[in-house]
Amino acid sequence: MPSNSSPEPGFARTDFVLPRAPDGSDAVYLAGNSLGAQPRAARTALLAAVDEQWAAVGVAGWEDCGWWATPQRLGDRVGALVGAAPGQVVVGDSTSVQLFGALIAAARLRPGRSVLVSDGGHFPTDRYLAASVARLTGLELRTASPDAMVPDADTAVVAVPAVDFRTGERWDLAAIVERAHEAGAVVLVDLSHAVGVMPVALDALDVDLAVGCTYKYLNGGPGAPAFAYVAARHHDVLDPPLTGWTGHADPFAMTEAWTPAPGVGRLRIGTPPMLSMLALDGALGVFDGPDSPDLAGVRAASLALGDAFLEALPDAADVVTPRAHERRGGHVAVRVRDAEGLCAALARRGVVVDARPPDLLRFGFAAPYVTVDDARTAARELAGLVQ
Ligand SMILES: Cc1ncc(COP(=O)(O)O)c(C=O)c1O
């Protein structure tokens, strides 16, 4: 393992099980921006949870195995990866559920304001939920590109991704937050395409709320629980819409009315999906284990992979992702004529990527297990197919 601050791409490859290529070798797996590869430690943690906890301990596991505390314990671990001091992140439920709760809780932080501004190119679940939340709350939904948003005195909430799910463009969160706060609005960031592939500085940037998934670059596994962040300065007045019993101040008192737990604990909703959580617990060791590089190093390695891929592409390739490092996320998208067909043809050659309508192929550069050879192979195979 190279030094902690400047890891080589593929620095933790042996800690992962990679999907198989048709010839039985390890695939060139560039779909970590959709579903990360399997960390061996996630499998170990999951099997231990099944055999040594669930089977052996049963219901006592909520206390004796620490299950009850896991949403916040993992929240602090994920929080450390997104620049959040402890006590501001909860893990659980899907990104969509977390988004719904966060959008409404954000709107409730700005009563009397009438507009929700959301990225017009946001991931579909973010767009669909923004529309539904606008109907529920009576807010007017306005859409714009994150770099063209002009929040005003009517704006309650500005909702943006950190990285565009299609083009891989990285947005300037500092500028977005500054503009929103100048207008008195709060900012909700979807970190799904950023967490685990680049440093994020939620506290330092003064972001108000954030959500994100853990199955992409954090490699938590299919359907791994999402996370929600709320800056501590909002905790006392935070009024989440999904007032489930596990977010109660004293859940086992079974009282008549819901009393919010102190702090971010009130964002808990129902019984946490413990097996998924414990798989994530194992997976996170890639990023916060004793030998893990910091995220600046992971980011540098991911950018190096993207650069190797871009350099190996033919000049004529229609790359839609900005080439400048500061404007690029973890994946690179190439416009092609038959994205679905090419995606399938690449898979037959052992290169796993994904296609997004109408015409994009996405190549995800998860530095823990992707090597420079992988990046070059993908570019070469793509070139061979489109020539
Ligand atoms: C930006 C973004 N938000 C949300 C999601 C998904 O939400 P969920 O985890 O609820 O499926 C994705 C990808 O699936 C995404 O890219």
Ligand SMILES: Nc1c(O)cccc1C(=O)C[C@H](N)C(=O)O
């Ligand atoms: N969440 C996904 C799923 O359940 C199935 C297939 C793909 C996904 C994804 O993660 C899609 C991804 N967020 C995207 O950027 O398109």
